[in-house]
Amino acid sequence: MSEVIVVTSGKGGVGKTTTSANVGTGLAKLDKRVVLIDTDIGLRNLDVVMGLENRIVYNLVDVIEGNCRMKQALIKDKRYPNLCLLPSAQTRDKSSVTPEQMKKLTEELREEYDYIILDCPAGIEQGFKNAIAGADRAIIVTTPEVSAIRDADRIIGLLEANELKRTDLIVNRIRMDMVKRGDMMSIADVVDILGIDLIGAVPDDESIVISTNQGEPLVGDDSLAGQAFMNICYRVMGEEVPWLDLSGKSSLWSKISDIFKKK
């Protein structure tokens, strides 16, 4: 049975595209047939994060307007043959697509893919409405900041009104050192405030920047963020995975330097 998952946040810059790329790639790694759809018309980004920007011929709007067949617009991933990307149009705007058209498009993709992952644009306007139209469930991405959590709360309200089956939360860019000294809200604080189920927490990790530079999602590698994203993929599939210790480095040297810092 296939599932349509929308990755959304309200606020921009919290990690929707990075999350979409990593969850999509991770599920493909686990032998699922996955299609990633960039629904941010006018500001396409997912292709760059996936490292597929040079292969785009047709896009989402072309498929919807009937300029090409679905197969022609889907770009096969470099690493996983069971992973595809449907890129967004760069020179059009959000009003080129309607929620009904998006619903029809996702229905068509259900026949051939296990997971259809929609990377939602920031905001709550047309682009957001298009992205959630065909979705069964949502992954809300937020960071431990007042503005991002406020927007996430708004999005959760809107998704409830649209009767999505399920909404899960990812707390992105958490810094355990700051949480420990009381200068950042903890994962538990964020979950408590938003009141939805946590599906994963991803640390603020330099390796994310490096992987985005390279256009290679880091899911499944041995970085902390890579492990965190892989765990999220297992949880998306319904498996139970123990929670990762995100405080990171526990090398002898960092333990020694911690002792001296405490003074």
Place this chain on the structure above:
Amino acid sequence: MGFFDMFKKKGSGDMAKDRLKLLLVSDRANCTPELMEMIKNDIINVISKYMEIDAEGLDIQITQTESEGNNGSVPALYANIPIRDIKQKI
């Protein structure tokens, strides 16, 4: 940071949490500033019938309060109305 500062100073994480909680109560209540202004004016009108109040100093907001049952905190309308003269006007 000195030893005693640890007890004095609240971490900014807690500040964020407290601010956010208040913010979300009014967000979720869907109270627009216009609506709050209307409520405020009506309160002034009603109370003014009975006593002289300082309309400028009046402060109303939606906050949270612990409910008497055990279902946690509930939204509450908080109003601080400075009274100038309590004598009846009539």
